[in-house]
Amino acid sequence: MKNIKLLILGILFGIVLSKAEIISWYRIYEMFKFQSFHMYGIIGSAVVISFFLMQLFKKGIIKDEAGNKIKIEEKEKDFKRTFFGGTIFGLGWALSGACAAPLFALLGYSFLPAFIVLIGAILGAFVFGLVSKKLLN
Amino acid sequence: MDFILQPWPWYVAGPLIALVLFLMFYFGKKFGVSTTLETFCTLSGANKLSNYFKNDLKTQKWRLFFAAGIFLGGVIAANFLTPNQSVNLNPDTVLEMASLGFADGGKTFLPKEIFSLEALLSVKGFLILIGAGFLIGFGSRYAGGCTSGHSITGLSSLQIPSLIATIGFFVGGLIMTWFLIPLIF
Numbered sequence: 001m002k003n004i005k006l007l008i009l010g011i012l013f014g015i016v017l018s019k020a021e022i023i024s025w026y027r028i029y030e031m032f033k034f035q036s037f038h039m040y041g042i043i044g045s046a047v048v049i050s051f052f053l054m055q056l057f058k059k060g061i062i063k064d065e066a067g068n069k070i071k072i073e074e075k076e077k078d079f080k081r082t083f084f085g086g087t088i089f090g091l092g093w094a095l096s097g098a099c100a101a102p103l104f105a106l107l108g109y110s111f112l113p114a115f116i117v118l119i120g121a122i123l124g125a126f127v128f129g130l131v132s133k134k135l136l137n
Numbered sequence: 138m139d140f141i142l143q144p145w146p147w148y149v150a151g152p153l154i155a156l157v158l159f160l161m162f163y164f165g166k167k168f169g170v171s172t173t174l175e176t177f178c179t180l181s182g183a184n185k186l187s188n189y190f191k192n193d194l195k196t197q198k199w200r201l202f203f204a205a206g207i208f209l210g211g212v213i214a215a216n217f218l219t220p221n222q223s224v225n226l227n228p229d230t231v232l233e234m235a236s237l238g239f240a241d242g243g244k245t246f247l248p249k250e251i252f253s254l255e256a257l258l259s260v261k262g263f264l265i266l267i268g269a270g271f272l273i274g275f276g277s278r279y280a281g282g283c284t285s286g287h288s289i290t291g292l293s294s295l296q297i298p299s300l301i302a303t304i305g306f307f308v309g310g311l312i313m314t315w316f317l318i319p320l321i322f
Binding site for chain 1 (some may be wrong): 160
């Protein structure tokens with residue numbers, strides 16, 4: 001039953017990604033060409049609102065449904081990793097016009113080509129897992 | 138009802154994404170999608186090859202439900218909520234696309250030069266799709282997150298590593314868009 005809530009939340013997220021054209025290859029191209037405010041407005045407003053939510057989580061004013069304090073996981077402070085990994089991800093984002101979540105929504109629009117991108121992404125995560133010890137020391 | 142069928146502006150989408158993030162944390166989870174790729178690896182038996190993938194699937198199951206939901210959301214939007222797939226692009230973008238050989242810039246969500254069966258069945262087209270996917274999967278796991286985990290959750294909780302990752306996303310994206318895409322197409 002708990003997972004049904006996440007399924008419904010995923011449906012909401014998938015519809016937002018689709019209806020705001022975040023899954024459109026062209027919107028990502030336009031963003032990286034600085035020719036439209038659309039994507040910056042979406043990410044920027046999501047970040048600003050989330051900033052206030054994070055404050056409420058941190059102060060314990062909003063707790064989770066079980067009544068526990070919501071903790072935000074600290075990201076690892078490995079700058080080489082985040083920068084180079086981020087750059088590799090950015091190359092793929094701009095080429096496919098999709099980051100991780102839109103890949104799933106895109107299956108609803110262009111099933112087979114998007115499925116190949118998803119397979120590539122799973123392969124990429126798999127290869128990273130195999131070499132992670134060497135890369136991260 | 139008409140506004141639902143129109144493309145949603147940024148000031149509707151951004152707050153709704155923040156709402157998804159809020160509910161995610163409220164449900165005791167976190168807002169991150171690229172880890173789901175690892176869950177797929179574990180499901181496919183990668184845990185037999187590397188300890189990296191030895192996760193307890195039970196604690197990761199919610200990710201599969203969330204991803205399945207995103208897929209269903211895409212199906213619902215594609216079939217019922219998008220009567221017109223044209224994207225209202227900057228006219229400069231459309232002209233640039235045309236000069237790169239993309240015929241119908243913005244007439245549909247996705248360029249047929251990349252996302253069509255015809256493109257998929259060509260060697261170059263297949264390599265573009267699978268290669269782009271590979272970069273997304275490898276890069277997001279190397280960076281420890283993607284747009285949702287770093288650029289939204291991480292930036293809004295003022296984490297420096299997420300700022301570095303987001304700068305990386307842009308460095309990669311700019312290199313691809315300004316230098317590599319004109320070479321590839």
